[in-house]
């Protein structure tokens with residue numbers, strides 16, 4: 001079918017001006033933040049309702065047209081890239097609140113709602129949606145659910161999965177399913193909702209979600225601490241966790257800090273320079289909590305785990321300390337990074353990090369490595385920066401070999417090759433490092449059930 005025929009057919013089903021074929025739209029909606037693949041979609045559709053999505057899926061199934069569901073396209077694994085003549089289904093116009101229930105503390109929204117809008121909606125009701133990350137201003141809730149997004153508060157609040165009380169989906173077979181309907185308790189067999197969370201659009205399209213909200217945190221206070229070694233970062237984590245209920249525990253290396261400070265013209269948190277920094281956050285609800293935190297801080301200084309530190313005295317200061325961590329990904333995106341998103345058990349982090357760091361440094365001495373991540377969750381973002389004098393293709397080619405080795409180490413530690421960014425096109429060749437052949441066979445069989453025509457985001461996660 002030509003793009004024009006597709007446009008005509010879909011507009012007959014869901015209304016005029018709902019499909020774009022212009023070059024600008026193909027370029028914008030065919031890519032995500034990975035910027036590795038060249039977008040090449042056939043057409044872009046803009047549904048307004050679950051019925052519209054169902055009509056599009058049924059049409060695509062009948063005509064064997066591949067679909068790519070598209071949210072805020074902030075993904076880092078090319079899960080929302082359309083580089084293969086696909087029809088992109090954009091959720092931007094499905095961004096409304098459908099229902100709010102203060103007794104259940106839940107809100108039902110359309111899948112295209114932007115994360116920050118959901119956070120704002122919760123705040124306006126005196127409540128809180130705690131899943132948060134740097135891309136919250138453009139990522140959409142449907143995309144967050146499809147990738148089970150994590151972010152900076154997982155240590156206390158968990159991943160997106162933990163906040164989804166119900167889903168409305170259109171399966172690849174064209175059926176509309178209402179999964180779990182907002183219930184807290186529902187032991188009536190397989191919980192299909194959880195299959196759609198993290199499915200990266202391979203089983204169908206999420207059109208609505210019922211999200212749990214919670215009480216807002218009180219007096220969030222941030223510390224940035226300079227730590228000489230990774231072992232020290234882990235000691236600091238242990239010391240704080242035993243005394244204070246942490247809402248975040250992040251880390252970054254000194255070169256990450258240098259780059260952010262230079263790129264955004266920010267102040268360093270203090271003069272001392274250490275190899276690593278820990279950023280932690282807690283609710284200083286009472287004087288007593290604050291005193292305890294300060295005692296732990298002093299203890300860490302006495303032990304030599306911390307050389308210097310800075311603590312926020314206001315919300316604005318807390319925010320500027322957070323910027324030092326949250327701006328890293330965007331800052332290094334200008335240096336063509338090869339990205340990895342690894343996780344191991346928290347207890348294994350220092351050993352694992354040293355092994356990977358030694359391997360990359362020995363094998364590729366010219367490569368600059370930037371370490372940061374959600375270390376309180378055992379999640380490390382390893383970014384390798386392209387040397388200025390190396391061609392992009394040659395660099396990515398070399399990095400592919402690095403990945404094989406790094407993932408073999410990750411496998412030895414029983415870790416994950418994608419802790420929070422998903423699989424998409426970028427990680428699919430490496431899935432076997434984290435999933436057994438038997439698991440992969442079950443995953444493919446599940447996909448067949450929900451998407452018998454293999455039209456849902458084909459080629460992402462694995463080949464059918």
Ligand SMILES: O=C(O)CC[C@@H](O)C(=O)O
Nearest residue numbers: 134329339340373381383
């Ligand atoms: O760019 C990265 O590698 C990580 C991005 C994001 O997950 C973060 O934690 O900032």
Ligand SMILES: [Zn+2]
Nearest residue numbers: 151374381420
């Ligand atoms: Zn992250």
